[in-house]
Amino acid sequence: MFTPSLTAVPNAAPLLHPASSKRASLAQLLLTGILLGGVLSGCATQKAQPEDQATEPSLNDTATAGTTTAATQAESAAIEPKPKPASFSQGELLELLSAEFAGQRQQFERARDGYLAAAERTGNPQIAARAAQVSQYMGSYPQATQAARIWLAAEPDNPEVHWQLAQLYMSQRLFLNALEHLSVLQDLTGDSHYELLASTASLGAESDRKKLLDALSQRLVTTPNNPSLWTAAGILEQSLGNNTSALNHYNQALTLAPDSLPAAVFKARMLASGADKRAALTWVDQVLVQHPDHKGMEVLRARLLLNTDQTEAARQAFEDLHRSYPGDHTILLSLGLIEFELELNQDSYNHLLGLLETGAHQPQALYYLGQLSERLGKPDQALSYYAQVEDSREFMPAHLNAAALLAEQQGIQRAVDYLTALRQSHPDKHNELMVLEASLLTDYGHFQGALDRYTHLIDNNPNDAKVIYYRALVAERMNNLPLMEQDLERVIELQPDNADALNALGYTLVDRLHRIEDALPLLKRALVLRPNSPAIIDSLGWAYFKLGDYQQAEPLLQRAFNIVADHEIAAHYGELLWVTGAQQQARKVWRTGLREHADSAIIRATLQRLKVEMDAE
Template structure:
């Protein structure tokens, strides 16, 4: 199955104000971190310039060391922290002195030099293994580097030294780890719980990882265990509510939050989570009332004002939304989002010039690309493809960091206009400047297939695989195309089976395997695979393949039912219509 194509523009056209409301996930960690003020957080000097206090040695240093440290201190006083760091780190390595290593660690933290922070903190912890601050600094350095396993080992060292350590903080920051890394970390936490089952933060950390892994039932058990050990553990209480909501025990979650709110009426995290759950339930009037109350309590919180503005959009209270959002355009941290949603209101009101003016103000942040999509949609509607392409050309020159995405948008616009040769030309020109850009290679390969240039498709996909030998998507696309367009079935099967090893249980890959077995004449095997793919991903292309296999097995009524389902989902599906025509399904 050759599925990949840029879909940002198509997806954007279906966005509603409701779908742009801040989600529960967006603030998952804020309310919990608020209640995880830890030694690790409070002890981080990364935002404070290193003090001018000199090292007082515990033992005499040789003259070269003293001279190097003196140079480092003078450099630090002159704000030349790079020189200061180099000298301190050099002497930390040579002397293995914990005081020097500590100083080097703090300077590196202040500079944001993560690799040097890690190196210095290792020397500090190794030279002073009984110092909890050294292990704390090293744990944080490992976290910044993404090595949570080693971070946890040093957090355990802190716990063993002082009887306390912020394990929950580590788990909260593991959000971006892969599932396999989270499972490995979970095993470490479970081993710690075996040794320290009475420590509530370990249960909280375990529950947090389980929540991230979408094991909501076990997460709830862990949060409740943490609360049984520490009844007023606010972070665990909030996380319990989140787990209840994920388990669709929504009324129970709201009742629990109401109880927490009665106990802590000024706690922002409790109120925000309750309001976001109401948004998830599409109870927008109640959610707005909740955010209005939060806005009164926390008038300087701009994210609350933004949420209130978006709820007014959802409730079609556009004047109130404009009144709420417009002042936010004066605040740099949130101005881009405010302009984006003001443009959304203008578009709803069909005031397209005003919408374009607001969109033009979105210059960065997470709404930058959605703003480009919205601009293109308006330009296509009001002025046509040439105006949209001119706009993209200007935007690429102004925002070179977004060049790849903007080129892909132009390609998709041309595909929507059914101008495949020009789309191919755009991809070709982009590859002249960036010959190993895998996104451009994939786009050109897809377009080459549409132009029946299988040789170019194969060249581009093999180049992607050469650049990234674990690219299962490229392997699958090449294997499927070889099976569909050529007789090189053995080669196609090897590619798709390798893709399946790299990304098991992926519906698009299972579909490709099914299609290969169909082409090989293994109808029963093909049927099992295609049924599996269709049950997980009822796409019209999979429907075309499954229907064809059923037809060849003389299960014509079932085939027609599957094709009909595919056409209901995608009435313009050319692959289903071509399949039906090729098989002459209308013949008596």
Template sequence: MGLLLSLLSACSSTPEQEPVVAEPEASIASPEIEEEEAEAPTRPFPADSFHDLLVAEFAVRRNRYDLALGNYLQQAHQTRDPGVTARATRLAQFLGADKATLDAAQLWVELEPDNAEAQYTTATMLAKNQRPLEALDHMTTVLEQGGSTNFAAIAASTLSMPEATRNAAEARIDSLLVTYPDNTQLLTSKALLVQQRGEPEAALDIIREVLEIDDQDLHAVVVEARLLQQLNRVDEAYVRLEKVVASNPNNRRLRLQYARMLMAKDIAKAKQQFEILLSYSPRDPDLLLSLGLISKETQQSDDAKIYFQRLLNTGNRTTEANFYLGQLAEQDQDWEAAIDYYQQIPPGTDFLAATNRIVSIYATQGRIDTAAEYLQGLRQQYPEHSVRLYLLESELLLKNGRTEQAHALLTEALLISPDQPSLLYARSMLSERLDKLDLMEQDLLKIIAQDTNNATALNALGYVLANRSERLDEAYDYITRALAAKPGDPAIQDSLGWVEYRRGNLDKALTLLQAAYQSFPDHEVAAHLGEVLWQSGDQKGAIKIWEGGLKRRPDSPIIQETMERLVPAETPAK
């Protein structure tokens, strides 16, 4: 048994972690608690438990933390030994295994209810798992025992929760403040909850009470700065943080907050602060990304490339690193390098954006078929993204004058996904261009059958019927349904104004089109409004609107067609 105790004692110092710079608003890390020497259990472990614990200890020594944690958790529940349970809790916390940490910590509290570390860890894990009211029970126990607390973390965990939960938490904090009126943790928690309630001035008064009690409470300083920023007292916040950072140059959390605040005022100075932080943690991915983006924003491309490449080398946030390196390569017109970076981005957040950039580069080079083949290959490799990839290819073909080919491609896609609304809508728009109005109507009606309030499909069908048929009552019905689904939408107001014009209601048409043009001065709306003004006898007003539309879109075909149709050749432009 002595060998096992020796091994368990050796485990008490878990491997060092790199310092975390980007701490949450209220840290929920466990306080530093000196570990006591493991005491010999009052009863011997069974042989199988001894074996599993021995395996766990050797697994720790070989960095097989997953195996070690599994064994420790199992034996914690099997032996119900406080020492084993404490070890399981600490190892789970070190690994960031929140569910396992909470499981082990709750068992630890059951076995040693007077252990402050067990209570504290349980409280922080419950808060992290969106169970703040239970967390308050355990943190209150730590407070009553005279231990270090972190009520602010619990308060912070309620900020995105329902109002009833926040109110209940605040009531609990208020009751504790009756007994502990000068407790800075409780006061900070109260300030956070008051701020969330929309009372920043009152929250600032409370946080300044904290600073009167303890002017070295750095978390309170950060909260104060954020409140000043919220109250638009930005200069005051800068001065305050600058002084505190100067007095506490090694406090990374303060410096990080200062750097973030400087981003809105002095980006060069913000970069200096981020560089200082990076000197403490040279492989911190968040800092490398921030510095890369700052450098890119300030046109310091060489610096940006260095930071993004360093980020790539960490193996973290590689998607962002590759995407921004691709953009920088595009700026340098290094098309091959840009494509290579974009191709490293797997399906996820930036996958489609990167794919679009690759397609755009190929198109710029006139390699339309290469771009199409690339998209076809991706569809085979990632069938779950096939719909968006079909749409990208159809857009590529359409932009390059291959309308029939794009229409055929969408028809192929609809054989695979016959009810997909995006594909149906895209084909309907191409069908209208190709005068296949029956197919256009069929596709839009299919969308509407699936979603009777689909404003986009209703408006599109109504507008085409109003513009290219005499089915004006049907058009009016579709468009009014669209406007009911999306009130105030200027594009739908434009359609309704146009159908009113086609029905001969010039006054209604003019009112609707003027409202649409005021909020959305698009060239198509300008064409329609100008035509209604012209037919109402206000030719000068019509020409003024058309000229304004042409300034925004000089090549507008609809304005040019409208003017050619209505304005006599001898009429002066102005």
């Protein structure tokens, strides 16, 4: 079987370093007299066989991975054509030596140009292969392609050169060109690698994917029994959102080759990305019966267990994976996070601490170690972990938690000082950190300080709708309704479809400013944008109630309460029931709201205003 290397696939590191390759270099060949002997005697030069080559894609979590065995190397060597006789002038030999030594000194541009010039003059396949290798390592794909085509002219039936050109064309997103060489490769070796081509193309432009899919479909007409072609077409169909066609293509590949791992894996991934996670899990279990040691499928199974709320089974699956692959830090992170969710605090802490010591996934490990330390009653330790979190998606929540701890232990001013210092050390996050600061001040009732910070941010960026919205909420807490109305109107001007701003302004106009007719169009628009939002449904129902239109108010308030028994919704719905004569039902609704929020000021105020005694039946 021909075993290709994957040195030119995008995001794959070259396996053969031009300066330190295990392949015998031209300099070594020259110095040992092999090429020189060829010049003197006219005998052929024998190309050294690489010791390290990548195998066919293993399809664990990517489409490329693997290493060859001695047996597959021997098979590859056995099908390689005999090299052609070569003769060089003394000047050409010196030029080759110069290029090789330039590579040894990491003067790659000089090495590339030297080899390429020699390949063009001599047409020698070994020199052309070396020129392609060095060019490819440098990312000089046009030069690598030029060298590979010289190699192709010398050895048109060498599978290795067709594989090299296929990779190079994939790297340059010339997918139809790559397809031509993969087709020749199949004719020469019987091996198909169309899945790799489709996987690479699936990340490209839609127009390129469609063209390649058309080309593959044409080949399927003449070669309908090739499972690799069916799988590749499925990959492209899936990338275009045609999941039904993709599934049919994967199933056809599996009908032709029931043990086809690529088709099974891509089908599993597609099912896992869909809504029916249990069907995906069933299929993955079937795949693992045939391929019990497939790491990628084992990991996917563990994730599907988690997605189907089988959390304990998922924890056991990740624990087994960690035992089998102790060096896989992502598996260790997953295990620690599942244990965190299950509140297996000490187990989670131990695993995340072990992860921290490896240096992998540092932000996540530090953030969750901080939360675990809080759970375990160690606030100082938690603060230490949070403070170490650097640039990542965990940065903001970690430092907000740190500031909250400081506020709780040492007072709000200490927390503000912490965030201020953080802003100075992270100027690129100045605005985000000031928002955190203002949010914390709001939580502690320091409304003016929060308002001042939001105003500072708005002065520097008057179109920041998010910050304007936050200031509006603080203004409402300060009973500064004119500023609140102004800010919400500005948010709606910047973002006409901001349902939260529409609802906030509409509800304020109804409940605080008694301008119900102005509120109705805002609330109706918000409900169109978010038809299942209980807050918006309640606001509109409350507006109709305030207008005395109980017929329109009741179904809205009832629906909002049925979605979520929030205490504010309970206050509104209960009041409507009370004034319409359903007083026993009203008391039941209010009791439900009080169970959820025992100190609800709005329910207590409603009861007082209506002179309702909750103990009365």
